[in-house]
Amino acid sequence: MTAMLEVRGLTKHFYMRRGILRRIAGTVQAANDINFDVNEGETLAIVGESGCGKSTIGRTLLGLTPATAGTVSLDGEQVLTLDKTAMRSMRRKMQIIFQDPYGSLNPRMTVAETLAEPLLLHDLATPADVSQKVAELLDICGLQPWHAGRYPHEFSGGQRQRVGIARALATRPRVIVCDEPVSALDVSVQAQIINLLEDLQRQFGIGYVFISHDLAVVRHVATRVAVVYLGRIVEEAPTAALYAQPRHPYTLSLIKAAPRPDPSVEQISAPVQGDLPSALNPPSGCAFHPRCPMAQDRCRKERPELRPLDGGKVACHFAEQIQEGGFGEPTPVPPMLQRRLDVLERARAQSGAE
Numbered sequence: 103m104t105a106m107l108e109v110r111g112l113t114k115h116f117y118m119r120r121g122i123l124r125r126i127a128g129t130v131q132a133a134n135d136i137n138f139d140v141n142e143g144e145t146l147a148i149v150g151e152s153g154c155g156k157s158t159i160g161r162t163l164l165g166l167t168p169a170t171a172g173t174v175s176l177d178g179e180q181v182l183t184l185d186k187t188a189m190r191s192m193r194r195k196m197q198i199i200f201q202d203p204y205g206s207l208n209p210r211m212t213v214a215e216t217l218a219e220p221l222l223l224h225d226l227a228t229p230a231d232v233s234q235k236v237a238e239l240l241d242i243c244g245l246q247p248w249h250a251g252r253y254p255h256e257f258s259g260g261q262r263q264r265v266g267i268a269r270a271l272a273t274r275p276r277v278i279v280c281d282e283p284v285s286a287l288d289v290s291v292q293a294q295i296i297n298l299l300e301d302l303q304r305q306f307g308i309g310y311v312f313i314s315h316d317l318a319v320v321r322h323v324a325t326r327v328a329v330v331y332l333g334r335i336v337e338e339a340p341t342a343a344l345y346a347q348p349r350h351p352y353t354l355s356l357i358k359a360a361p362r363p364d365p366s367v368e369q370i371s372a373p374v375q376g377d378l379p380s381a382l383n384p385p386s387g388c389a390f391h392p393r394c395p396m397a398q399d400r401c402r403k404e405r406p407e408l409r410p411l412d413g414g415k416v417a418c419h420f421a422e423q424i425q426e427g428g429f430g431e432p433t434p435v436p437p438m439l440q441r442r443l444d445v446l447e448r449a450r451a452q453s454g455a456e
């Protein structure tokens with residue numbers, strides 16, 4: 103069966119050029135051979151440290167950055183090879199929301215103008231009924247009728263994110279790429295926005311590609327999770343399975359490194375050991391081996407392919423041993439992450455009850 107969104111072999115390399123002749127001096131392998139599906143009403147989360155390639159994957163699959171290789175299909179139609187006119191109409195079905203919608207909202211346009219623009223551009227409203235459609239969008243996204251006349255700077259961060267979501271929703275998208283949509287918000291507002299995104303998904307069957315470095319948020323929103331390291335998916339699994347039994351050492355490290363609920367309190371958990379190597383010059387063999395506590399000789403020489411394992415996929419030579427606990431006790435969700443999960447859970451319940 104064809105999935106709603108199919109991403110196959112998606113690759114994005116940035117070429118660093120030098121000198122008058124603009125010779126290629128290096129290649130940043132920001133995304134390599136990325137494959138995943140998203141079905142109606144599903145959320146695939148893409149997680150990893152800063153600089154691992156999450157945003158590049160999101161932007162490339164939407165055609166906002168030209169792909170080096172690979173294909174993306176939506177409802178069976180190829181996206182990346184469309185001409186400009188067809189791409190504009192396809193863009194209606196694939197939207198993006200950002201961490202700070204401020205950067206993508208025109209500061210000189212009222213919310214009504216911001217929402218009317220895509221409705222009129224894509225013939226989803228006429229001048230006669232556009233105000234009514236704008237009012238419906240505001241209502242669906244938990245904003246008030248009088249917000250229509252306000253400008254972006256007059257809103258709080260959470261309200262501004264609602265405006266960004268309303269604008270994305272205006273074109274009745276099939277898929278929304280959510281690029282760190284709640285990372286800049288405090289936990290109670292995060293909970294409200296997560297609840298809103300879930301409501302919209304239930305109502306309209308939208309598929310989300312949810313980019314985040316926050317494992318507590320991802321645990322709440324995702325159907326499946328793809329863990330990315332230096333531009334490659336190293337593990338993919340249904341959410342509950344990934345947290346209960348990570349099979350890649352990088353996933354294990356990320357879960358252990360999850361920060362505590364209150365960022366004002368000094369962090370006790372250690373970040374993933376060592377620095378992320380440069381995507382300009384990735385390590386040989388398994389790119390994670392210089393930081394991997396379980397690395398063996400083979401890992402330095404041979405890059406592990408992403409292969410199916412028990413309902414998920416993993417790119418580690420020793421995934422089976424890790425799964426069986428051969429490298430120590432299986433890791434339960436650490437207390438710090440569990441506390442953040444609980445805090446978010448409570449905030450969501452409270453927001454839902456309001």
Ligand SMILES: Nc1ncnc2c1ncn2[C@@H]1O[C@H](COP(=O)(O)OP(=O)(O)OP(=O)(O)O)[C@@H](O)[C@H]1O
Binds near residue numbers: 156
């Ligand atoms: N336009 C560009 N030109 C050259 N290199 C780039 C460009 N955009 C991104 N990169 C590089 O590609 C790699 C992946 O970057 P990307 O922004 O996709 O990561 P990320 O996981 O989204 O990080 P963050 O969470 O900080 O946004 C990085 O090494 C980055 O420096």
